[in-house]
Amino acid sequence: MLVSYRFERSRRKSIGFLVGADGLVVRSPNWVPLREVDAAVQEKGAWIVAKLQQLRERQTEQFQKAIEWEHGAEIPFLGRMVQLCVLERGVGRVLGQDVPPDQILPVTVPPGATVTQIRDAAQVWLKNQAKPLFEQRLHHFAPLLGVSWKKLSLSSASTRWGSARTDGHIRLNWRLIHLPISQIDYVVVHELAHLREMNHSPRFWETVGEVMPDYEQRRKALRQAPLDLPQD
Ligand SMILES: [Zn+2]
Known part of the structure; x- marks a missing residue:
């Protein structure tokens, strides 16, 4: 199984592993050579795979x-889960003081x-987060693919996560914002x-694999996302 991870150097004393919403993060002291980090990841493999599955x-x-x-x-x-915080205009209900700001979805x-008005306001907020994030991911991956x-x-x-046209116009479903970044990146x-291969031929999947060697895992995870939207 191929697993991608974020690698961070830190001041800690030993190699650390963290499995969260963004996937696997590996932290290591500055003095540990990369091949030792690799060996440690391999050794911890079974645990990592089980955690990701959970x-x-x-x-x-x-x-x-x-x-x-x-x-x-x-x-x-x-x-992750964030808490919907509804503020009625002019009433000013106080935010839950124990909830950190980055775990709140605020609507006024x-x-x-x-309920429909609240849902619409929350969806506006979600779309406002989605657009710049998706653009940033497109800017990141386009040069890697040379497109x-x-x-x-x-x-x-309601039927697809995304689509692409030969003229370079990309459409992405805003509901992707509910999912972990690793799955958003897969769709991107x-x-x-x-834009290189307008089909799902073996050459297309090779192209995807060039910049995302673990795309199969991400594709599988996306298929389990219960939004009932087929990717292809
Ligand atoms: Zn496709």
Whole structure:
């Protein structure tokens, strides 16, 4: 199994492993050579794979719960859960003091707003987060694939995560913002790779694999994401 990870040098005394919403993070002291880090990752392999699997199952469970769009609701955001905080205009309800700001999804609505109004306001917030993040990921991967894209649109199609046109126009489903960045990146790379290969031929998958050797894992994880949207 191929697993990608983020590697960080730190002041710690030994090599550390962390499995979270973003996948695996490996931290190592400055003086440990990379081949020793590699060996440590291999040695810890079974544990890492089991942890990743557990995390994926937990996320699937969380996503399967229908969201109740009201104050305090838990909303999946980048693979974690954030708390919906509803402020009625002019009323100024105080935010939960024990919730860190980066774990809050804030919306402001008119007094007595309906569930639909709250949902719409929350979705506006989510789309506002999605656009710049998706653009940043496109800017990151396009040069690695040697392609250039012209325009990004957010879609809300219920049947696909994304699409690409030969003229460089990419569409990405804004609901991807609920998922971990590793799965968003897979869709970004998939659509950018279509600018080189407008099909799903073996050459297309080679292209994807060039910049994302573990794309199979990410593709599988995306298929388990219960938004019921096929990627292809
Ligand atoms: Zn495709």
